[in-house]
Amino acid sequence: MKKIIWILLSCLMVISLILASCGDETTEKTTTDDDTDDVVRITESETKLDTDEDDKEKPDLPSDQPRYGGTLHLAFGGDITSFELCYKGSPVPQPTIGVTNDPLWAGDWAKGPAGTGETDWRMSEDVFANKAGFIAESWEWSANFETNEGTLIYHIRPGIHFALNPDSEASRLANGREITADDVVYTLDQIVRNPNSYTHAAAPALRDAQITKTGEWEVTVKVPADALTSAISRLGIWGRPIPKEVIDRYGNLVDWRNSVGPGPFMLVDYVAGSAVTFDRNPNYWQKNPAGPGMGDELPYLDHLKWFIIPDQSTREAAIRTGKVDQMYLVGWETAITHRKMAPDLLEAEMPAEGGWHIKWRVDREPFTDVRVRQALIMATDLEMIRDTLNGGLGQIMTWPFVYHPSYADLYLGLDDPMCPENVREIYTYNPEKARQLLADAGHPNGFRTEAILTSGEADFYSVLADMWSKVGVELELNVMEMGALAGTLATKNHKAIGALGLSPVGTFFDAGDFTGTGITNVSCVDDPLVNKTFEEVRKVMVTDQKAAMKLVKDLMPYFLEQAFALPRPVAPSFNFWWPWVKNYTGEIYLGFGVGSANYWPTYIWLDQDLKKSMGY
Known part of the structure; x- marks a missing residue:
């Protein structure tokens, strides 16, 4: 040949x-x-x-x-x-x-x-x-x-x-x-x-x-x-x-x-x-x-x-x-x-599939404290990221699922009447409130943490590091080759923060991104209510997919309040x-x-x- x-x-x-x-x-x-x-x-x-x-x-x-x-x-x-x-x-x-x-x-x-x-x-x-x-x-x-x-x-x-x-x-x-x-x-x-x-x-x-x-x-x-x-x-x-x-x-x-x-x-x-x-x-x-x-x-x-x-x-x-x-x-x-x-x-x-969300290990300090997780989301100007890095295109609320017409029954957007005010507040840029939450969690002067990433993500993480620095959090960037990054995340050897693509919304019932011990649960989430709900979701899925989606949406106010990950605004592709x-x-x-x-x-x-x- x-x-x-x-x-x-x-x-x-x-x-x-x-x-x-x-x-x-x-x-x-x-x-x-x-x-x-x-x-x-x-x-x-x-x-x-x-x-x-x-x-x-x-x-x-x-x-x-x-x-x-x-x-x-x-x-x-x-x-x-x-x-x-x-x-x-x-x-x-x-x-x-x-x-x-x-x-x-x-x-x-x-x-x-x-x-x-x-x-x-x-x-x-x-x-x-x-x-x-x-x-x-x-x-x-x-x-x-x-x-x-x-x-x-x-x-x-x-x-x-x-x-x-x-x-x-x-x-x-x-x-x-x-x-x-x-x-x-x-x-x-x-x-x-x-x-x-x-x-x-x-x-x-x-x-x-x-x-x-x-x-x-x-x-x-x-x-x-x-x-x-x-x-x-x-x-x-x-x-x-x-x-x-x-x-x-x-x-x-x-x-x-x-x-x-x-x-x-x-x-x-x-x-x-x-x-x-x-x-x-x-x-x-x-x-x-x-x-x-x-x-x-x-x-x-x-x-x-x-x-x-x-x-x-x-x-x-x-x-x-x-x-x-x-x-x-x-x-x-x-x-x-x-x-x-x-x-x-x-x-x-082409609608966004989900993007590489920022996932912190909720099984390790300081991210075991939900206030720390909520503070970092409040310290992140999601709208600015969308407007500057994504040309003003795409969804802001992309975690744990992106919006897809076939799965509209499970999606909870910030503009949804079902979305509680305290959840809207968490996902709205507010560095002053973020500093207060960090102080309440015992970090009045912030803390230092590490994120592993590829060189292609450096610009985004640099923006993130600048935003977090305003509330006293120093983010160290550890740039790795893709193969090394994937291996580190799969074996759960990352110290604190890593990013991994969101699983397709089509596998919402599997919940592998935030339950179980699979390679996609980078945040190492093990939440009793989340686990129990998705056990029920998988049961209901056997006979009624739409009813299973409703169970997921009913869980979302609690889930989003827990701030298991930072959603990344994702622009559509073409x-x-x-x-x-x-x-x-x-x-x-x-x-x-x-x-x-x-x-x-x-x-x-x-x-x-x-x-x-x-x-x-």
């Missing part, structure tokens, strides 16, 4: 930026693919870009008529470090799994904009009613809380096969065979018991799950009743069958060449630090469930290509020049530039794509978590004629 090296010609970039800002002149785009030196160059220059690989004439079709063929180009900021399902070096299994290995269930495309519009699929969610069966064609669950027994049964869909790539030794080993109940048992066993699995680390209650084949096409999972909702959520999206014979032969899927799955695409090439290439699985089982192409075989695309572009400015140039077709998680400042320099781009706002990407309105997550974030290309098609007519 040829190696691809990305080179940003910075001087031409500067020239192009100047030209793009002048009058009506148009900055055109170019890509050079030179087989003689194995180099692909991206520039914003004065010739047109042509990345289409198929120049064969195609019949004229209406713009909304599905079309087969073409390559969807996407860009990632970080390299792919493993192709493994059970990989703890990342917060979740690696992203290629999302397109090569179908889950047991996932978000129903027909419930989104292409169909009924019940959700927009722009944010990670886990509303069970919005699920569709994939490897599992149906499921059922029950719980006996008196005996603490939970049961989850999957009915496996017959007729789904592992993709067969004749050029792959690992794929030939599985030989395109049919997925069986035994494959599902093996995979579920791996993700709950393998020490390298994120699920093993994040959901300790599932480690002793009893997973058995109870029928030719049936798999039964037995867990404690209070862990049933966690099993429903986690196993459904991460239960992505892998062939045991491949693991037996190679030991794992860390090497991309060992990738084998029943998903819509096959991983066919990987060049470290450069690109990942997927080919269409010609024997994929799913049909288009909604829209003008309802009933069509999927996927429409011939190829899917992920470019690895660590440099942010180069990634930004790639979407503006049409080198990549879509890009999400674009910050608000970059979004302004895209709108100006590439006005033909379409866009959608998703940009070119008009030739059809059957697409900004969908990203088909269900819960990052594992559902790469599946949407299965349903879209490319209007390559439109792309050429636009000069790309």
Whole structure:
């Protein structure tokens, strides 16, 4: 496989930026693919870009008529470090799994904009009613809380096969065979018991799950009743069958060449630090469930290509020049530039998922005292942070859950009539009251504490340190690499303060950010009322998700008063794509978590004629 090296010609970039800002002149785009030196160059220059690989004439079709063929180009900021399902070096299994290995269930495309519009699929969610069966064609669950027994049964869909790539030794080993109940048992066993699995680390209650084949096409999972909702959520999206014979032969899927799955695409090439290439699985089982192409075989695309572009400015140039077709998680400042320099781009706002909140260890002094915690929140001007660092965009009250329309029944905002006045006061900037609370807690002269952070968070923490200094609190900043930071937080070896991304609101019932001993409970919260409430929430979730949300909202006045963490104002991000990407309105997550974030290309098609007519 040829190696691809990305080179940003910075001087031409500067020239192009100047030209793009002048009058009506148009900055055109170019890509050079030179087989003689194995180099692909991206520039914003004065010739047109042509990345289409198929120049064969195609019949004229209406713009909304599905079309087969073409390559969807996407860009990632970080390299792919493993192709493994059970990989703890990342917060979740690696992203290629999302397109090569179908889950047991996932978000129903027909419930989104292409169909009924019940959700927009722009944010990670886990509303069970919005699920569709994939490897599992149906499921059922029950719980006996008196005996603490939970049961989850999957009915496996017959007729789904592992993709067969004749050029792959690992794929030939599985030989395109049919997925069986035994494959599902093996995979579920791996993700709950393998020490390298994120699920093993994040959901300790599932480690002793009893997973058995109870029928030719049936798999039964037995867990404690209070862990049933966690099993429903986690196993459904991460239960992505892998062939045991491949693991037996190679030991794992860390090497991309060992990738084998029943998903819509096959991983066919990987060049470290450069690109990942997927080919269409010609024997994929799913049909288009909604829209003008309802009933069509999927996927429409011939190829899917992920470019690895660590440099942010180069990634930004790639979407503006049409080198990549879509890009999400674009910050608000970059979004302004895209709108100006590439006005033909379409866009959608993506609600904030939660952000990296400031979590202090409530099991260690001085943060064992709720007055200290409340004081530090009062000493933080949340509105100023939003206005200056977030461009005035986004939510202020983002802890313990962000607002999401599908979960509105659990969210308590500061403007909610149900929000008590004393809670509003805690989350309103008041350094004088903060100093008084610190004095009442025995710290009239403040105290010194430490926060661990990455270099990317330095600006935010510097603002925080300046604010806290006004009430006598000295914040020492300990900058670490991301890997070291994650490891320190996961093992609870941080001295006082650390930041970790908020779990998706879709897992609200799991409450892993503030109950239990999992890696996301960075604040080490162990509150009897919170624990008891979420035990009840998990019981109610088995039969009534909305009633479970109401229990959470009823707890929120107490929860927010306890100030277990400092909410960080989080701005929305933006998703940009070119008009030739059809059957697409900004969908990203088909269900819960990052594992559902790469599946949407299965349903879209490319209007390559439109792309050429636009000069790309």
